[in-house]
Amino acid sequence: MLGLRISRYNKNGICERQNLALSFPLTKLYNHNYRDLLFGHGMTSYSVAFEPSGKQNYIEVGKTVFEAAQSMGVELKTLCGGRQICGKCKVKFEEGFFPKFGIYSKREHLSPPREGELRYLGQAAIADGYRLSCAATILGDLVIFVPEESRAIKEVLAKTATAKPVLLKPAIRNCYVELPPPSLGDTRSDWERLSEELARNFNLIALDIDYYAMRSLSNALRSGDWKVTVTTWTEHHVIKVKPGLVERSFGLAIDIGTTTLAAYLCDLSTGQIIATRSVLNPQVSYGEDIISRITYVTDSLDGLNQLNNIIMETLNSMVFNLASEAGITAEDIDEATVVGNTAMHHIFLKLDPQYLGRSPFTSTIRHSLDIKARDIGFKINPVANVHVMPIEASFVGADNVAAIISEEPYNQDEMVLIIDIGTNGELVLGNRQRLISASCATGPAFEGANINFGMRASSGAIEKIAINPKTYDVRFKVIGDVYWSHRMPRLKACGICGSGIIDAVAEMLHAKIIKPSGTFNKNIPSPRLLCDREEPEFVIAWPYETTLDQEITISQGDVRAVQLAKGALLAGAKILMKRMNIERLDKVILAGAFGLHIDKEKAMAIGLFPNLKLSQVYSVGNAAGEGARLALLNVDKRSEAAEIARRVEYVELSTDPSFTEEFVKAMTFPTPKNN
Amino acid sequence: MDDLQQIADNLIKGRATEVKELIQATLDAGISPKDILNKGLIPGMDVVGDKFGKKEIWLAEVLLSARAMQAAMSLLGPILAASGVKPIAKVALGTVEGDIHEIGKNLVGAMLRGGGFEVIDLGIDVAPEKFVDVVKQGVSIIGMSSLVSTSMASMKTTIEALEKAGLRKQVKVMVGGAIVTQTYADKIGADGYAPNAASAVNKAKELLGLSSLS
Numbered sequence: 064m065l066g067l068r069i070s071r072y073n074k075n076g077i078c079e080r081q082n083l084a085l086s087f088p089l090t091k092l093y094n095h096n097y098r099d100l101l102f103g104h105g106m107t108s109y110s111v112a113f114e115p116s117g118k119q120n121y122i123e124v125g126k127t128v129f130e131a132a133q134s135m136g137v138e139l140k141t142l143c144g145g146r147q148i149c150g151k152c153k154v155k156f157e158e159g160f161f162p163k164f165g166i167y168s169k170r171e172h173l174s175p176p177r178e179g180e181l182r183y184l185g186q187a188a189i190a191d192g193y194r195l196s197c198a199a200t201i202l203g204d205l206v207i208f209v210p211e212e213s214r215a216i217k218e219v220l221a222k223t224a225t226a227k228p229v230l231l232k233p234a235i236r237n238c239y240v241e242l243p244p245p246s247l248g249d250t251r252s253d254w255e256r257l258s259e260e261l262a263r264n265f266n267l268i269a270l271d272i273d274y275y276a277m278r279s280l281s282n283a284l285r286s287g288d289w290k291v292t293v294t295t296w297t298e299h300h301v302i303k304v305k306p307g308l309v310e311r312s313f314g315l316a317i318d319i320g321t322t323t324l325a326a327y328l329c330d331l332s333t334g335q336i337i338a339t340r341s342v343l344n345p346q347v348s349y350g351e352d353i354i355s356r357i358t359y360v361t362d363s364l365d366g367l368n369q370l371n372n373i374i375m376e377t378l379n380s381m382v383f384n385l386a387s388e389a390g391i392t393a394e395d396i397d398e399a400t401v402v403g404n405t406a407m408h409h410i411f412l413k414l415d416p417q418y419l420g421r422s423p424f425t426s427t428i429r430h431s432l433d434i435k436a437r438d439i440g441f442k443i444n445p446v447a448n449v450h451v452m453p454i455e456a457s458f459v460g461a462d463n464v465a466a467i468i469s470e471e472p473y474n475q476d477e478m479v480l481i482i483d484i485g486t487n488g489e490l491v492l493g494n495r496q497r498l499i500s501a502s503c504a505t506g507p508a509f510e511g512a513n514i515n516f517g518m519r520a521s522s523g524a525i526e527k528i529a530i531n532p533k534t535y536d537v538r539f540k541v542i543g544d545v546y547w548s549h550r551m552p553r554l555k556a557c558g559i560c561g562s563g564i565i566d567a568v569a570e571m572l573h574a575k576i577i578k579p580s581g582t583f584n585k586n587i588p589s590p591r592l593l594c595d596r597e598e599p600e601f602v603i604a605w606p607y608e609t610t611l612d613q614e615i616t617i618s619q620g621d622v623r624a625v626q627l628a629k630g631a632l633l634a635g636a637k638i639l640m641k642r643m644n645i646e647r648l649d650k651v652i653l654a655g656a657f658g659l660h661i662d663k664e665k666a667m668a669i670g671l672f673p674n675l676k677l678s679q680v681y682s683v684g685n686a687a688g689e690g691a692r693l694a695l696l697n698v699d700k701r702s703e704a705a706e707i708a709r710r711v712e713y714v715e716l717s718t719d720p721s722f723t724e725e726f727v728k729a730m731t732f733p734t735p736k737n738n
Numbered sequence: 739m740d741d742l743q744q745i746a747d748n749l750i751k752g753r754a755t756e757v758k759e760l761i762q763a764t765l766d767a768g769i770s771p772k773d774i775l776n777k778g779l780i781p782g783m784d785v786v787g788d789k790f791g792k793k794e795i796w797l798a799e800v801l802l803s804a805r806a807m808q809a810a811m812s813l814l815g816p817i818l819a820a821s822g823v824k825p826i827a828k829v830a831l832g833t834v835e836g837d838i839h840e841i842g843k844n845l846v847g848a849m850l851r852g853g854g855f856e857v858i859d860l861g862i863d864v865a866p867e868k869f870v871d872v873v874k875q876g877v878s879i880i881g882m883s884s885l886v887s888t889s890m891a892s893m894k895t896t897i898e899a900l901e902k903a904g905l906r907k908q909v910k911v912m913v914g915g916a917i918v919t920q921t922y923a924d925k926i927g928a929d930g931y932a933p934n935a936a937s938a939v940n941k942a943k944e945l946l947g948l949s950s951l952s
Binding site for chain 1: 793796797798799801802805835836837838839840841844862863886887888889
């Protein structure tokens, strides 16, 4: 029982749910110290959190980090089983205060490095905070980051772009020229010689050359024997001169999500995606949602620089990996497009985000930006242009603009509702006549936060659930396993992710374990219904099916958290429909990684969006990332984005007079159909 | 008496239209507005608060009751004032500057009205000066709500503004909202904190030295 209580307190649960936590992501600023309460005296334990899984628990002093990870279901790679002889279980401790966990993580909170660690990691890595998890013992509160290479099973972060056909019209153009060499009779400067040739052959007039490119110009011309490839940006700016004929050029589309970063490396000459990568946004250590990130920036001394640095570091390492995968170098990337919600956008640009978080919610800029990679420490071609897409309003960012240019509701007669469910939910409603948008504070419930056993979509998370309405028997499937729970699964469950939560609620509703009001039916004759707890709970996985040595359940509070989140989304959709003066929709598009994973039928069963035929609901995956790719490959898409950002009318939902009424209605589940 | 019980029952069920109709009917039947308030609405809201505190009902249901209470008071409030019935105290509520979330604040308002208080609703995004002004007009308590950490500091600013205006001692300050805690309330020098709308009524009574229920 003790273990159960701890994990609850630690997972943003009870203390918040008692409050009137309404239409905003819940942030946990003031952590209570439950340690004394739970452990009494004489036994010292420390709070340890792992990223990127976000798991947190109390661990006895003297345990190794590896043991802590095992006890919490954080799977680390190991060949030797924690005997300090394989060097695979490398982790990095984070330094500083982490408001999300209430942890002050310090170097002294781990035992000093041992000799074996030096051998496997080297002095420099140890100085950077890397340790072997099986050698380092816990002496204080800690936040530990598990690098990708040390994770036993990789994260499932489906921010893949479902590539659409696109007309190629990139801003980058390669021009191959052969120049007459200089002589005493022709002493034009190298630049004059080149620019005159470009004007003559390619009709490129009024060209200029970037200072960095200029510095390598003379040598490039001579080493190429006066045959060079000139890379221009928007046909008026030379950004690179390379000897010989170079046919391919590369660009990068980046989507900075609150939780996930996605990058697509594209061949600008063919439009193809040649490598894709998505990783967890490292800023999650500083808070799950944008409000807590903004608060971090406002409340800490160097917060903006810190958050900006870790995002740039991560992007640079992603670029490095993408380039190696494609057999090129990062410097071969000549342009990048960037999208993200407004807070991520501001932090990426080192613009102070604090005014986004307070009424009247103003951003520093709204229009798109073209800046040099070198000015923001982005390690691609330093001369490369970074095109940052425009934003609509403080809570409807460049990611939404990108989703719109990807789905093009403005070219359709049908009335389309685009629902982009990420850490925040954004809605766009309209067609070629008119477009309106809104931001719904769904909170991160659909990403597993505020749910007792919630977790992100990674290995071991229950992603699918089926409940027999007669026997109340439960079957589930975890990520990383092909078998359902009744067929000898390979992996045990360690939590429930967003799609699993939707499944659970829909199935519980169908089996009448919960009523349409969301209240538990305490008369269900099943040992899975636990009524002796603080609040009713329904068992999804028995202790032997989990890595936690306890049941994984869905509680009354979890159902309420889903009701709040889906209520915000549905109320938002209803208000937009009212503003648009329409009764029904022709089409619903679910965008975002979450949209790709959820079962549309189950989502409809819990009333996540207005009622319509299942065949009218589409999941399109990461539409924002796709929009960034389209803008990378076709400059006309950038003008479209600029126009859309101006044209979309933003609706502030929380001040709409009918919001409370719609919200109350929307929190109720639809009455289940009889089977 | 049966009519008053019916008013309470419909209030508990959150039926705004019925509550309003019943009040009109009882008024027409000659029952005093004071009795309608004290023996119908107040006991009704008391049940709502109690059930909410015990988690027997949840937010969606409480919001419906709150809406019914609001409708009831829109009808009864002016009549009570005209007939000289005094509220137990005046409370001014507002969502602090920088924040626009009002559901929680409205719920507290309905509960306080149901507890016999007169509630002045200052709305959302309320600047410290507005709180100062309302204190000058004479209220016993101000209640501040904040839902997000980005605007929570406005609570502190408002208390400082009251101090600067020399009004801090003549008013009790209550704070609440999803992210606000007792620790924070203590830190900024608020007089009271309530974790939810139901307990806000008792806290308000306690601050004024009135006998609290239970």
